[in-house]
Amino acid sequence: MTGVRKGYIRPLDLRQGRVDMTHGSGGRAMAQLIDELFASRLGNAYLRQGNDAAVLPMPPGRLVMSTDAHVVSPLFFPGGDIGCLAVHGTINDVAVMGATPLYLAATFILEEGFPLADLARIVDSMAAAAGDAAVPVVTGDTKVVEKGMADGVYITTTGVGVVTEGEEFSGDRARPGDRIIVSGTIGEHGMAIMAQRESIGFSAPIVSDTAALHGLIAAMRASGATIRVLRDPTRGGVATTLNEIARQSRVGMMLHESALPVQPAVAAACEFLGLDPLYVANEGKLLAIVAPGDADSLLNAMRAHPLGRRAALIGSVHQDAQHFVQMTTAFGGRRIVDWLTGEQLPRIC
Amino acid sequence: MTGVRKGYIRPLDLRQGRVDMTHGSGGRAMAQLIDELFASRLGNAYLRQGNDAAVLPMPPGRLVMSTDAHVVSPLFFPGGDIGCLAVHGTINDVAVMGATPLYLAATFILEEGFPLADLARIVDSMAAAAGDAAVPVVTGDTKVVEKGMADGVYITTTGVGVVTEGEEFSGDRARPGDRIIVSGTIGEHGMAIMAQRESIGFSAPIVSDTAALHGLIAAMRASGATIRVLRDPTRGGVATTLNEIARQSRVGMMLHESALPVQPAVAAACEFLGLDPLYVANEGKLLAIVAPGDADSLLNAMRAHPLGRRAALIGSVHQDAQHFVQMTTAFGGRRIVDWLTGEQLPRIC
Numbered sequence: 001m002t003g004v005r006k007g008y009i010r011p012l013d014l015r016q017g018r019v020d021m022t023h024g025s026g027g028r029a030m031a032q033l034i035d036e037l038f039a040s041r042l043g044n045a046y047l048r049q050g051n052d053a054a055v056l057p058m059p060p061g062r063l064v065m066s067t068d069a070h071v072v073s074p075l076f077f078p079g080g081d082i083g084c085l086a087v088h089g090t091i092n093d094v095a096v097m098g099a100t101p102l103y104l105a106a107t108f109i110l111e112e113g114f115p116l117a118d119l120a121r122i123v124d125s126m127a128a129a130a131g132d133a134a135v136p137v138v139t140g141d142t143k144v145v146e147k148g149m150a151d152g153v154y155i156t157t158t159g160v161g162v163v164t165e166g167e168e169f170s171g172d173r174a175r176p177g178d179r180i181i182v183s184g185t186i187g188e189h190g191m192a193i194m195a196q197r198e199s200i201g202f203s204a205p206i207v208s209d210t211a212a213l214h215g216l217i218a219a220m221r222a223s224g225a226t227i228r229v230l231r232d233p234t235r236g237g238v239a240t241t242l243n244e245i246a247r248q249s250r251v252g253m254m255l256h257e258s259a260l261p262v263q264p265a266v267a268a269a270c271e272f273l274g275l276d277p278l279y280v281a282n283e284g285k286l287l288a289i290v291a292p293g294d295a296d297s298l299l300n301a302m303r304a305h306p307l308g309r310r311a312a313l314i315g316s317v318h319q320d321a322q323h324f325v326q327m328t329t330a331f332g333g334r335r336i337v338d339w340l341t342g343e344q345l346p347r348i349c
Numbered sequence: 350m351t352g353v354r355k356g357y358i359r360p361l362d363l364r365q366g367r368v369d370m371t372h373g374s375g376g377r378a379m380a381q382l383i384d385e386l387f388a389s390r391l392g393n394a395y396l397r398q399g400n401d402a403a404v405l406p407m408p409p410g411r412l413v414m415s416t417d418a419h420v421v422s423p424l425f426f427p428g429g430d431i432g433c434l435a436v437h438g439t440i441n442d443v444a445v446m447g448a449t450p451l452y453l454a455a456t457f458i459l460e461e462g463f464p465l466a467d468l469a470r471i472v473d474s475m476a477a478a479a480g481d482a483a484v485p486v487v488t489g490d491t492k493v494v495e496k497g498m499a500d501g502v503y504i505t506t507t508g509v510g511v512v513t514e515g516e517e518f519s520g521d522r523a524r525p526g527d528r529i530i531v532s533g534t535i536g537e538h539g540m541a542i543m544a545q546r547e548s549i550g551f552s553a554p555i556v557s558d559t560a561a562l563h564g565l566i567a568a569m570r571a572s573g574a575t576i577r578v579l580r581d582p583t584r585g586g587v588a589t590t591l592n593e594i595a596r597q598s599r600v601g602m603m604l605h606e607s608a609l610p611v612q613p614a615v616a617a618a619c620e621f622l623g624l625d626p627l628y629v630a631n632e633g634k635l636l637a638i639v640a641p642g643d644a645d646s647l648l649n650a651m652r653a654h655p656l657g658r659r660a661a662l663i664g665s666v667h668q669d670a671q672h673f674v675q676m677t678t679a680f681g682g683r684r685i686v687d688w689l690t691g692e693q694l695p696r697i698c
Contacts, residue, residue, distance in 0.1 A: 024696075026584025026630070027689030050597055052442040052580065053415035053508075055517045058407065066402035067507055069456035069492045093401040107418035107505045109458070141505075143418045145696060149500040156456045156490075158416055158507035159402075168404045231401065235375025244380075248399055281375070340376030347373075347494060
């Protein structure tokens with residue numbers, strides 16, 4: 001991100017102004033947008049280097065890299081917005097590998113006519129989330145497309161982190177006998193979006209759980225428990241994420257419906273809309289597969305952290321050549337928890 | 350990127366098929382798209398790790414990180430397409446810092462209804478560009494938005510590289526007396542896009558110069574010349590990039606119009622459209638600021654490389670408290686080469 005000489009053009013109108021095509025042209029208007037709207041909010045020594053790439057100190061270890069495009073609709077929802085979501089989601093993808101998240105890069109695709117006030121609010125939210133997580137946005141890029149060629153703003157974030165060689169997690173390490181833990185109640189993010197999108201007023205408001213999980217993960221590691229796999233159940237929810245792990249690790253899983261933590265408001269909303277909370281996206285929860293003898297100590301460590309207070313043991317891993325995820329239901333039956341096959345909730349993140 | 354069990358759904362129809370909303374839902378259709386269209390083309394050991402983040406070996410040094418969103422229109426143009434452009438652009442932003450590019454991450458925002466055949470062609474082009482450059486795509490993400498909410502496909506790439514501490518370049522190191530070199534003829538990328546977009550048939554076809562420059566840069570470093578600044582003049586062209594450097598380094602610059610290498614077809618097209626090639630985007634060129642005594646040896650090293658054959662000395666750096674970039678014209682006059690103020694060419698990259 002580069003700057004512009006001051007005094008040549010009027011300051012951005014952050015109340016009434018709108019994105020126009022000149023903000024993406026590479027010229028003075030773009031430099032002004034970057035200076036006055038982005039750099040002033042996200043500012044840090046790396047971003048201020050002012051080159052097309054940031055040069056960053058790097059501790060020894062394996063590099064962990066993850067990237068996510070964010071197209072959530074609506075852009076603002078109970079509990080968050082696309083800005084903090086884009087920070088949390090990418091930090092979490094780095095952190096569930098066992099890595100310490102270090103830096104973020106961000107690109108913005110802006111639709112012509114998008115209100116600068118909304119953009120400023122989103123960047124404020126990113127800055128707050130990045131600040132809270134102590135993971136700075138070190139480089140970025142902005143493009144503008146014509147009205148009707150986007151939906152306000154799309155944000156891609158890329159995160160890098162570092163992990164000591166041999167200490168990284170991977171989805172292929174679950175073993176028969178391992179226990180399955182979820183860090184808290186499920187389905188809040190997806191249902192918060194749905195409620196906002198469909199203008200459904202549930203009796204109790206549902207708030208997205210969007211949060212950065214690297215602090216919780218650090219507490220989990222500090223417990224000394226033998227963690228085999230960590231993953232955040234975002235798109236596709238707990239069901240899809242566990243199927244991915246079962247497939248990678250070539251194991252089966254058995255969940256217990258009665259053990260799944262679900263807020264009553266989420267359960268009611270899911271029932272009303274005909275959705276299964278197992279398939280609804282989370283943005284501040286993780287699944288942990290842990291060695292059987294360490295499940296209790298890990299649960300205790302998680303419950304001592306603000307983001308793990310409602311952590312629960314929800315199932316276990318067993319041998320299964322077909323890699324099925326199954327669930328014992330509240331009525332004593334058993335059913336397959338399949339991959340999400342159709343479209344449940346588009347543009348949830 | 351994660352996969353899916355085989356045998357449950359029909360293979361993707363890469364001839365007649367189109368992107369639909371299920372390809373972004375996190376379920377089986379998305380996993381199939383990733384397996385059959387992305388991973389099969391971009392495949393490498395890191396991508397096949399199958400987790401939400403890649404774990405990567407990292408040599409010691411400073412981490413260099415850059416990111417770019419690509420929204421070029423049209424998606425296919427003479428000399429390239431959005432796929433190879435997204436690879437080259439980000440590699441170049443890392444390489445001009447003096448770093449060795451190591452890894453790329455890529456996100457795709459797909460419009461519902463986009464032909465899978467076109468997507469496959471784009472990913473093939475990315476794979477070829479990444480392969481030629483020896484910089485693999487190690488992780489990625491795919492989102493789908495409704496028809497009318499994008500323009501086919503937008504691609505964000507993020508690159509990381511490594512540079513020995515103290516050997517990185519920066520835009521603030523130009524000094525009075527330094528020479529300014531451009532690696533070849535200017536304006537081809539922008540004019541190739543314009544010709545395609547406006548369906549203008551110029552007598553000679555103009556082909557984008559899109560290319561990865563890290564090989565050329567390695568040859569330049571090997572020459573031993575004292576290079577102060579490197580930068581690729583993309584959006585806003587040579588004029589805007591030199592203004593950025595002049596501002597960062599707090600110097601003035603003087604260019605010589607007669608020394609600027611421009612292909613006759615590009616010069617004619619620019620004249621026809623009322624554009625100045627100094628402001629037209631390049632995607633395979635770089636500007637180098639070099640210590641005065643090393644300009645000749647650097648030029649020789651550049652001209653010995655296929656991407657630097659038409660390298661030219663185009664000007665010099667001097668003291669100027671106002672940081673103006675000026676140019677002596679072919680008629681003996683002198684003019685200010687200002688920042689690009691309005692919109693010249695939208696969605697050029």
